[in-house]
Amino acid sequence: MTLTLDIVLSGLVLGGMYALIALGLTLQYGIARIMNLSYGEFLVAAAFAALFLYTGMAINPVVGLLAVVPASFAGNWLLYQIVLMPLVKRAKNQGMLEVDSILGTFGVLFVIQGVMLVTFGGSLQSYSYMSVPVHILGTTLALNRVLALVFALIIGGGLYLMLTRTRYGTALRAVAVNPVSAQLSGIDIRSASALAFAAGGAIAAAGGVLISMFLTFSAASGVVFTMKALIIVIMGGVGNMLGALVAGLLLGVSETAVARLVDPGLAIAVTYALFLSVLLWRPTGLFGRPAR
């Protein structure tokens, strides 16, 4: 019993981190329809910002969120307006936009990575913040990781409610489902998409700041986060907040369970086994709509 509880709680904390990474991408891909390959770079940039604020100016990362998140929102909004808008304008259909945005953001990836390399160097970065134990139901967990889980639940749950319960959320969902018809009902899809993309970038930044408290990162580690986020987004159903949250937590718990009960060497294998089975049985993801 204690072991089960231990596995579930540790798994949820790991899964919370996964969900946190994925939430922004699902917003960008699901609503703004931009498959953003530079997503992980924004996350790492935020991690560097948190590191700089903490070690350089003694501003703690949680307070740092107040500066980093709005900055990333603005940066992503500008990126959408300047770099991605021309692609959106000339795309004749969604397939074309997807291909163009993948290529475009692939380039952005290298620009951001290059800037980070020049500014911070290629070395690994790591610092400790809130790395203290908390005891929950007899299980010992690290406070910084629990905090990441809490943020994931707040952001994921909040966005889910916003999208399903508010008027503006409904408009965003309309853009996600059918941009052409959405326009007919008077929704400004460009500003809605730009906002969704920027919000996704802001969430990525929140994830980056929180994760920097316990993960070691370098200017080159963005792609690792993009990959993980992509798996979770596809598993959860593109554009579905609740899906990303559930898929992330599911991955965390199954990885932990396999590591504890079977063998730690299989922890990554189980990720892909789950991913594959979801794709086989529910190609649109756990919470995805049936194919359009």
Place this chain on the structure above:
Amino acid sequence: MRKYTLAAFRTLAVAAATAWTLCATAQAQDTIKIGWAISKTGPFAAGAAVTTLSNYQVWVKDVNDAGGILLKSTGKKVKIEVIEYDDRSNSEEMIKAVERLATQDKVDFILPPWSTGMNLAAAPIFNKLGYPQLAVTANTNQAPQLTKRWPNLTFWLGLPSEIVDGIVETFTKMQKEGRINKKIAMIAVGDQFGIELSSATREGLKKAGFDLVYDKSYPFGTQDMQPVLKDAQAANPDVLLAFSYPPDTFAITDTAKVIAFNPKVMFVGVGTAFPMYKGKFGANAEGIMGIGGSDAALEGIKWYVQHHKEVVGREPDRWASPITYASLQVLQQAIERVGKIDREAVIKEINTGSFDTIIGKVKLDNGLNHNIWAVGQWQGNDFYGIAPVGKQGAKAPIAPKPGWQ
């Protein structure tokens, strides 16, 4: 492909520009061209930046500040001109860049890339082109066979078997002294590095009568060490031994602290010797063991650590960094003894000569440097070598390590 020439080193650029205008009319060699292809981007960039690239930069600056490398045949010192390529952590790119350095840029010497895999991939091309390869960051048990096949290739970090011997020797001695019991938990990253070291260590520990109460590998890139460590903790060992990479090394230490897992001896993998480790964990680093180490009492090391900090802005790691710098000193001395750009003679001198370096005297044995530390331990502000136990300068280990704070 990006090409970084002197522009990367502002001070150097000025120096070289002056040298260029002064010597433009001279017929003889004005500069010595030294090139390298190294991972400045991609997954290897972090490791290359910590250990290799910074030492290349420090050494080039040191040589040029001192007027250059003395070529007896011309009777004057020549400054180093650097040609640098980014291999983007891709071995094919690296090989192409090395070929280009030799055939198009016509450099006089090529410094090696970073990591075991990259150096092994580079070995055939370095040999074909006839350049000495001082493969400092390569660590493989095949080294003795490889140096026989390719005499231009030299290894500097010791063999994995030497590291394993050092670990087994250290633990055996502690066990005999009654400071630890026979229960050891071992975890290793599931790639070539982790598997090679853990299987050799498993054998060595069993032969020495130790009891492996937990023995698992985890996938490369694992970010959450809690499941592994909780099970290791449940096995109640006196020793936790981990063959890990820097991100996992940090995560293992951090998690062990959080779940209050405090074995009497804690040995973690690559990254322990980084100054950043001490920076991150502070007083909690005390007593932690890892691969590498240095004899901080050595004058050369004292000078080097301080100097590296002044030039690069941070301290060097205490495993491969001092050895990298020492290998470059060897290269310089070998070139100066030969007195001209004769790569074959320089290779011979590197292999047979005896050199004074920051890590002390270096004399290669069949292309292998044995002046290495297998096990180090954080004691106070430095990561001291503690094994091989008989090596001069070896510190006595602190065991049991102090509790987490």
